[in-house]
Amino acid sequence: QNIDGIAALQNDTSAQMDAYKGAINLLKYHQEKHQLQIFTHTKVEKIDENKNNCELLTEHGHTISCKYVIVATGFEAGQFLPKKVMNLLSTYAICSAPIDKKMVWPNRSLIWETAEPYLYMRTTKDNRLIVGGEDEDFQNPDKRDDLLRTKIKTLERKFSRLYPEIEFNTEMAWCGTFSSTNDGLPYMGPWKKGDRTLFALGYGGNGITFSMVAAQVLKNIILNQKDSRLETFGFDRPTK
Template identity: 55%
Template sequence: MDLHSGLPYWVIKNSLLDYFHPLEDEFSTDIVVVGSGITGALMVHELCSAGLKCCVVDKRSIATGSSAASTALLQYEIDVPLCRMSDMIGEDNAVSAYRACLQSISDIEKVLESTGVDGCFERVPSLFYASTPKDEQLVKEEYEMRKKHNLPVCLLGKEEIKKRYKLEAPGCGLLNEVSAQIDAYRAATGLLLYHMKKDGLEVFTHTGVKECVEKQGGYVIETDGEHKINCKYVIVAAGFEAGKFLPQEIMDLTSTYALVSHPVNPAELWPEHCLIWETADPYLYIRTTGGNRIIIGGEDEKFCDPECRDALLRKKTRILEKKFKKLFPDIPFKTEMAWCGTFSTTKDGLPFIGTWPGKDRMFFDLGYGGNGITFSMIGAQIICRQIQGMEDERSKIFGYERIEKYW
């Protein structure tokens, strides 16, 4: 399936990486990472930093799957509000999930700093507003829950939001000062190139995985080019395309839409350039870029058919433009590029990280939902530790034991 279509901003901004290296012979390594997007890149970083021998395989060019279309907001908030998640998985587990996401933002920052990779990481505040006056109660409940557990949050009234951010919000909102934004495509390609140079990492592009055959002590990966890779472990970091490796369906596929504006006069942008999203489901989300452009995303649809998804792009573009105009009537917005893509969500808003029961040598690093990149950082750390025989308390929250409850 085409993961996205249209004209994703990131591959234009950065130019497409001309790297072509398909597997053309038999190969052996300790760990094979399937997927070269930001999830796979963070996974590789953790493995290489721990001195573990690994390689990457991807059926596409590096990071040209979902990462090329990601709007890349980094927030500790999860798609399911903390007050609701607490009812689903228990308050302690929900709080631990939120705290793990909070820590992962700093961990991503450290990864980029330590490698010298310019992933356009930028600390910005995040504003989560009530989409309707009726949703104000949810926002206030969420505020109380976060305050109870000392999570960074501030409650702003509707008028205060307008005064501070020029935003015509329908209701009150929650502000935090600890969020960030990134260029997922630039970060992923940068990290992989860094470890190719530093650690001799092999990245086999245009190499599809046809089958993973379990053997004693590991796997034999059979590629679409009829070559084989012998390994001890397989880590699947291929987003919703990981479904072919899973014994049952664990995610819902959703189509989403995004557009980026012409450059805007910096004086006309809202103060602090905070990330913006809302309580509605599906929700609208807004960010800026380093070049003073505005990115808007949302208008999700509960289907994954690429032709149906793509046919709606013009209509969704007009809707997103109107929604932005309603929120920011004084900011000029003219669409320069628009794109759409498919992503995965789970019923509890959490990722799936670790091994499937009974498959001790095949790991899944599946950062589904709006927090895909922060979840990917968490998954990379958990799986790297598990391969080294170490425990990680977070695995109990993000693991597969909860499947029976929701699927």
């Protein structure tokens, strides 16, 4: 990658996708193939569970009945959990104006510096560069947004230290909330064995990969099939 990094590792096991497009197409596919019903902008306030089914209460007083509920509400899952299992952080990213294709680093690799704070770098189809990291150990949205200007400067400086030959003109910048767990692993499965409310919480930096694993594990739980991954990702695993 033309980076002078002692003991850096290179592998070909990572992938990149447009998460928004991916999610929309996945929903469309199941709408057409499996009559999936989608209720957008419908906040679930409460989940009641009994022996044979679950009842969800929405903010406008409607109810949804179902056999199982999968809570995949990202970092807002706390309201459905009896105990806090994640730490909420703030994270920052900048995106450049398109650069000359010839200037992009080899293979459009996904670059990750595992320092504290970490730094990651990616490319987009239209030859923009995304640089992110600079996490802060708090969640307050006002405090988080106030820091954005400073973080833009820090990320630009860190980028130009690695690639002084690439002119990085920041065209977009954003910050967001990010969750992590004490042992760095996601949570999936019921809070306690036999519950009909199941969680798919891909906390950590690999949420998209973890979500795929959660889909398989939760399907197995519903079909009453054993899945040994629950020992690693379930709520009753030993944690740090």
